[in-house]
Amino acid sequence: MPVKIAIAEDNSFALRACINKLATEPDFKQVATAFNGDEMLGKLSQHAVDVILMDIMMPVMDGIECTRRVKQQHPQIKVIMLTTFDDDENILNAIMAGASGYLLKEESAEGVVKAVRDTIDGGAPMSAGIASKVLNLLRNPVIPKGHETTENFGLTAREIELLQQLKNGLSYEHIAANLFISPGTVRKHINNIYTKLQVNNKVSALSKASANRLI
Amino acid sequence: MPVKIAIAEDNSFALRACINKLATEPDFKQVATAFNGDEMLGKLSQHAVDVILMDIMMPVMDGIECTRRVKQQHPQIKVIMLTTFDDDENILNAIMAGASGYLLKEESAEGVVKAVRDTIDGGAPMSAGIASKVLNLLRNPVIPKGHETTENFGLTAREIELLQQLKNGLSYEHIAANLFISPGTVRKHINNIYTKLQVNNKVSALSKASANRLI
DNA sequence: AGGTAAATACGCAGAAATGCGTATTTGGTG
DNA sequence: CACCAAATACGCATTTCTGCGTATTTACCT
Incomplete structure (x- = not known):
């Protein structure tokens, strides 16, 4: 048919x-x-x-x-x-x-x-x-209310991957081991993330990323 | 690869x-x-x-x-x-x-x-x-069994107050100023929280507290 | 071929957080 | 009153994180 x-x-x-x-x-x-x-x-x-x-x-x-x-x-x-x-x-x-x-x-x-x-x-x-x-x-249950503006902040895919590791409370060392990169690189990525999100610590970065549905 | x-x-x-x-x-x-x-x-x-x-x-x-x-x-x-x-x-x-x-x-x-x-x-x-x-x-949003179970972990009201401060990405110093207590006390509270939640850093504590709707 | 963005990596200095103690004060309870 | 939990406060040692650089390699785009 x-x-x-x-x-x-x-x-x-x-x-x-x-x-x-x-x-x-x-x-x-x-x-x-x-x-x-x-x-x-x-x-x-x-x-x-x-x-x-x-x-x-x-x-x-x-x-x-x-x-x-x-x-x-x-x-x-x-x-x-x-x-x-x-x-x-x-x-x-x-x-x-x-x-x-x-x-x-x-x-x-x-x-x-x-x-x-x-x-x-x-x-x-x-x-x-x-x-x-x-x-x-x-x-992440959606708030059916009006649509909040979500922003990208110019984060790269890799940076979002870093955020996903961060959100589990892992240390730089552990993240580095997971992603097979050096702890220094993890630090660099995270510093870049902080700059882009305009924050200066993990919790704020995760909060902002979460609010914008980046993670 | x-x-x-x-x-x-x-x-x-x-x-x-x-x-x-x-x-x-x-x-x-x-x-x-x-x-x-x-x-x-x-x-x-x-x-x-x-x-x-x-x-x-x-x-x-x-x-x-x-x-x-x-x-x-x-x-x-x-x-x-x-x-x-x-x-x-x-x-x-x-x-x-x-x-x-x-x-x-x-x-x-x-x-x-x-x-x-x-x-x-x-x-x-x-x-x-x-x-x-x-x-x-x-x-059709459903709340499956096991997703609404919240546990208290024996946290006190004050400790939950500390968690609420933590979730905004504030430093111990800043929290201390907010709550009019010493940074040392903030540290002590947070250490107690970690013990009760069985975690060892902010992000994990916030994650666990959030999952159990404590904050 | 040259330019660009991204990912990788390291160092140094300083700030913040964490682990583990101890101690005092306060408020409520039996 | 005696007891106890909670809140307050400090110290020391160590780990982790953050800010700010520099540098190389790779992939992609023009």
């Missing part, structure tokens, strides 16, 4: 790219496209659809609101977000709205194809990195 | 099956195996390990407790649960303990191999079905 797919994407170039990614699969049938959420909702009453690939940022009605309504009116339809945004806010909103999957647009053709099949099979495909953010959302 | 893998699995048949699933990859190096969590913890100080494939149900120390301790002592090590249980309780507990991935034992060899690589790349691989349960957990 062919998989009936709809795509909501306002950028025609991105839409074309998306269609191409699915073109290799003979059992995939692209039954509808729309340039915004409202248009997509309208087409759903005209076409049977299994899966929607949904952009988030669209005019008139964005992908998250559209997802919410799709799941309300057609709960059997699976929605996979396909977007460039990987911030907690959008991820959480999309999941809350009922999205089954969350892919970044940089995802490969095979990745998108597999995501569609996974979704049909009851899975919840996510780009690498998205899934781990989802786990972090679970670990 | 080879990927150093450890496996914790009490059933020798399942262990063998797991090893076989990884056998095809020339750059995978199985550096340690253990029949329970305690044994695994011991081996981690002897071998550099990138990823642990962890069974949940094991004697002596189960996989979730082991994961908790591994992430505590070696945060850089990624843990992938490999189990037959797919209930919310176990999934959530594993994630809370710090697991990066969650696979069912029925997972194919390719699936396990890909999961290991995904994890190294910062992803969070989950068997189809697990991921969607995770999303459901996020949508």
Whole structure:
């Protein structure tokens, strides 16, 4: 049985790219496209659809609101977000709205194809990195209140790794052993972190990093 | 660079099956195996390990407790649960303990191999079905047993007051000034706190106090 | 090829924290 | 009143952390 797919994407170039990614699969049938959420909702009453690939940022009605309504009116339809945004806010909103999957647009053709099949099979495909953010959302209960501004402070991946070691109360020596670097390097990294976060001790650094969801 | 893998699995048949699933990859190096969590913890100080494939149900120390301790002592090590249980309780507990991935034992060899690589790349691989349960957990917040148990540790009101000062990253001097006591007294209080919480530094104390909702 | 950011590493000086004692004062309780 | 827990305070030795430099190597980008 062919998989009936709809795509909501306002950028025609991105839409074309998306269609191409699915073109290799003979059992995939692209039954509808729309340039915004409202248009997509309208087409759903005209076409049977299994899966929607949904952009988030669209005019008139964005992908998250559209997802919410799709799941309300057609709960059997699976929605996979396909977007460039990987911030907690959008991820959480999309999941809350009922999205089954969350892919970044940089995802490969095979990745998108597999995501569609996974979704049909009851899975919840996510780009690498998205899934781990989802786990972090679970670990650090979100305050449903307004979105606090999270800042990056220009921390590198390695520096965040150092912070994760720090948060367990490990000494520089122990961290150095864990990461196979010298204690002096650990110290250097941490000093850089302090400078970037504008703090001058572990506890403050961890507090600030945590408040900004860096760890 | 080879990927150093450890496996914790009490059933020798399942262990063998797991090893076989990884056998095809020339750059995978199985550096340690253990029949329970305690044994695994011991081996981690002897071998550099990138990823642990962890069974949940094991004697002596189960996989979730082991994961908790591994992430505590070696945060850089990624843990992938490999189990037959797919209930919310176990999934959530594993994630809370710090697991990066969650696979069912029925997972194919390719699936396990890909999961290991995904994890190294910062992803969070989950068997189809697990991921969607995770999303459901996020949508319907539940407080699992064991996450609301708070312990007092015999801390006095004053000691908790000290902890609240500590969590802001203040120095002993500054806290002393805030509370109108001598730095020596601050030190004494904090030493008493450490003894009661069985830790030996600020970060661990704050972490433990926070986990038990003392601050 | 040159420039840049990141990760690695070391040294020195000083500040802060930690471990382990001891001691006094205070407030409440039996 | 006698007792006890809690809060207060200090000292010494040691470990750990922090600030501020410098320097090399690697990877990536132009």
